[in-house]
Amino acid sequence: MASNNMFGPIDIAISGMRAQNKSISAIFSNVANSRTTDNGKGEPYRRLEAIFKAMDGELGGVMVEELEEDMSAFKKLYQPGHPAADGQGFVQMPNINLPSEMVNLTIATKAYQANAAILRRYQQIVENALDLLR
Secondary structure, eight states: OOOSOTTHHHHHHHHHHHHHHHHHHHHHHHHHTTTOOOOSSSSOOOOEEEEEEEOSSTTOOEEEEEEEEOOSOOEEEEOTTSTTOOTTSEEEEOSOOHHHHHHHHHHHHHHHHHHHHHHHHHHHHHHHHHHHHO
């Protein structure tokens, strides 16, 4: 899979960093809204998930195709004094599992760091090549 594009590794790493940044933003939104019982439409906040897609081209990288709402069932919490409680005292809560979100955040952060390391290494290679030419 040879390519004449000398900036291919840079483009791929940057696309990975951008995609992971959007994923991290979605995770932050999930964590921040983990107790939001009304999203303005009469139902709890729905968990967001970044859907990745390969970019076109031989060395195209990755992008976030969309931020998709998780349509799994809401959690029910017994809180009879809560303003959003139903007649039986249950409140519908967002479909967010905080430990899972923390794992997803760790994975996305490590992927972002790996792409940043690629950029640093590529910079070192270019600097070494320029030193050899001097």
